[in-house]
Amino acid sequence: MSHSERSPLLDTTGKPNDTTDHTPTESSSRDRKQQDVKGLWLVRTALLLLAVEVLSVLARIPLSVFSLHPFFMTLFIILLTEGVTTLQPTRTKVEKRLGLHRHAIIQLFAFLSAVTGFSAIFYNKVLANKDHFTSGHGKLGLSVIAYLIFQASFGIVCAFVPGLSPAIKNLWKYHRVTGYLLLSLVWITAVFGLQADYIVANNWLIPPSFLLSNWLLLAVVFVVISVSLRIRFYKLKGQVHQ
Ligand code: HEM
Numbered sequence: 001m002s003h004s005e006r007s008p009l010l011d012t013t014g015k016p017n018d019t020t021d022h023t024p025t026e027s028s029s030r031d032r033k034q035q036d037v038k039g040l041w042l043v044r045t046a047l048l049l050l051a052v053e054v055l056s057v058l059a060r061i062p063l064s065v066f067s068l069h070p071f072f073m074t075l076f077i078i079l080l081t082e083g084v085t086t087l088q089p090t091r092t093k094v095e096k097r098l099g100l101h102r103h104a105i106i107q108l109f110a111f112l113s114a115v116t117g118f119s120a121i122f123y124n125k126v127l128a129n130k131d132h133f134t135s136g137h138g139k140l141g142l143s144v145i146a147y148l149i150f151q152a153s154f155g156i157v158c159a160f161v162p163g164l165s166p167a168i169k170n171l172w173k174y175h176r177v178t179g180y181l182l183l184s185l186v187w188i189t190a191v192f193g194l195q196a197d198y199i200v201a202n203n204w205l206i207p208p209s210f211l212l213s214n215w216l217l218l219a220v221v222f223v224v225i226s227v228s229l230r231i232r233f234y235k236l237k238g239q240v241h242q
Pocket of ligand 1: 054069070073074114118121122125131132133134135136137138139140141142144145186189190191193194196198199
């Protein structure tokens with residue numbers, strides 16, 4: 001494990017860390033890189049499968065305000081997941097600076113997609129004069145949106161607000177932990193969304209018994225494990241102090 005990979009993403013002033021690595025590459029770090037690549041492709045395979053399933057349903061139903069919900073929520077999941085993996089891991093000073101910028105921009109678009117997808121389903125229910133947040137998926141989805149707003153605000157404060165004390169910048173480590181929890185909850189919400197009556201009725205790719213079974217939740221575990229392959233667990237313990 002190289003020294004600069006272990007150095008924090010943000011320094012005590014909240015700027016991307018400028019520790020430069022001169023340590024020779026070890027074979028263990030080569031193995032770690034291979035594991036990172038494997039993890040990334042497993043995650044992307046899961047994203048592709050989700051996108052194909054959602055698009056296959058959308059292709060069968062009439063285009064309406066409702067269609068915007070699964071479409072933008074899938075885009076949200078793709079961007080959110082890619083936005084997390086883009087920071088796993090960063091090594092040199094330049095990688096850390098660019099990684100943080102990429103993360104912020106991707107997550108901004110993820111946030112906008114979530115807001116669009118949420119507004120679409122909310123408005124669709126207003127149009128149909130239906131009650132809101134009645135299903136497990138709807139209730140969990142609402143909580144996830146609230147969590148997302150908190151997560152984004154917390155990350156912006158830690159990374160971009162100038163002049164904050166190192167103690168506050170040090171809270172970045174919690175942004176990391178809560179981010180992984182948010183990602184897992186978003187995937188679980190999507191599984192419940194895929195199990196909604198309207199989606200199951202118009203699904204033709206996945207056998208309904210599989211779609212409605214816990215096997216799909218196992219697929220989420222698969223995504224979580226794939227992302228975990230790329231986690232540097234020591235980073236969850238601390239950001240500024242090692
Ligand atoms: C990508 C896969 C998804 C599909 C196929 C999907 C599908 C659906 C469907 C069919 C409904 C209407 C039925 C119901 O209320 O349960 C719905 C509602 C809802 N979805 Fe999703 N959804 C997906 C992802 C998400 C995600 C990731 C979130 C949140 C992060 C979310 C949040 C909501 C909310 C809050 C409602 C209820 C809105 C209301 O009652 O006014 N959905 N979804």
